[in-house]
Amino acid sequence: MTAPNMFSRSLLAAVLFAAGLPIAFCQQDSLTSSPQKSVLKSHAVEYLYPEQVSVPAGKPSPVTLHFRIQQNLHINSHTPRADFLIPTSFSIPETSGVKLADATYPAGADFALPSDPDQKLSVYTGDFTIQARIVSTPGNHLVEAKLRYQACDQTQCLPPKTITVPIDVIGK
């Protein structure tokens, strides 16, 4: 094979390879980006982080838990203004090796439904945090904490939900 021929073939191979790159990217992308519908079945609140915390064993230790509420929805704050509304509350199962000493919730924001503008609700929207203090026994604990909430938009409400908040707690 002559040198020019070799280079021509190399050039052709390179062009074909390069031309395939965008296609490969697109194919991978289309597999990973298919949006999940049936959103009413999904959770209105998502736990963001932390996934893992390291705390001194036996001592109350602060952990800041971050959550995100889906767009266009609100959930009742920990202290809603009417007793029929379900408050947002965080808990840790007693059997997990980690105890919840206490939890401090953010203040709710004032919100009124368009159909009743005079009635102010106390709600969370967007991102919010709960400041928890936990007491861990020594060792690693995969804690399945719980967040209970009830979400609505401006005209309707979803049933109350309890989601799992997984936290890997390392007590040292």
Next chain:
Amino acid sequence: MKRNTIVIGITILILATFAWAGWANWMYRKQAAERALASASTAELIPAAPGDVPPGGASLTGKPAPNFMLEDLSGNKVSLSSYKGKPLLINFWATWCGPCKIETPWLVDLQNEYGPKGFQIIGISTEGDDLKPGDTEGWAHDKAAIAKFIKQEHMQYPVLINGDSLANAYGGLDAMPTSVYVNRDGKVVAMQLGISSKEDMEAHIRKAMGEGQ
């Protein structure tokens, strides 16, 4: 040698161009995918408007309202068929639902106004907790909350419990309130997901009664 250098240079240039194009395309699609995912993660609680229907509920319009047999708070069994020949509003609601609390006084007024003409509202508490029949503590809790709500809101129309058991028949009942308007022939003439206005409800009631179409 000079020719080889030119070919290699052109090759590198073409490779770089394609690589850049691929990268740019990938970034663009990635951002589009993120936008799509963000959009998909937005709860599709569709703003209520006249004629809104819950997902799956559209198929009920024009069809016979699915029959049911539920209990009231006293344990009496009540069936839809016992209201045969009456225009109805079947209102699914829940004790924890703020919009339900807002529209209940409208329902009380509308029952007072149109009841003498044969119209009937049936409230069905749908707490969304899917209690098992043997969960006595759960039912006792729910019944206490329902009774309190009925008393506070002066609900004079029949209220039944365990609307969750009708979810499949009535389009999912994913969100509260959900209102189903039924004419004298027992056919669904309109469904409303979420709260709209007293005027909208009245228009649907008149349609169920065969008055303003």
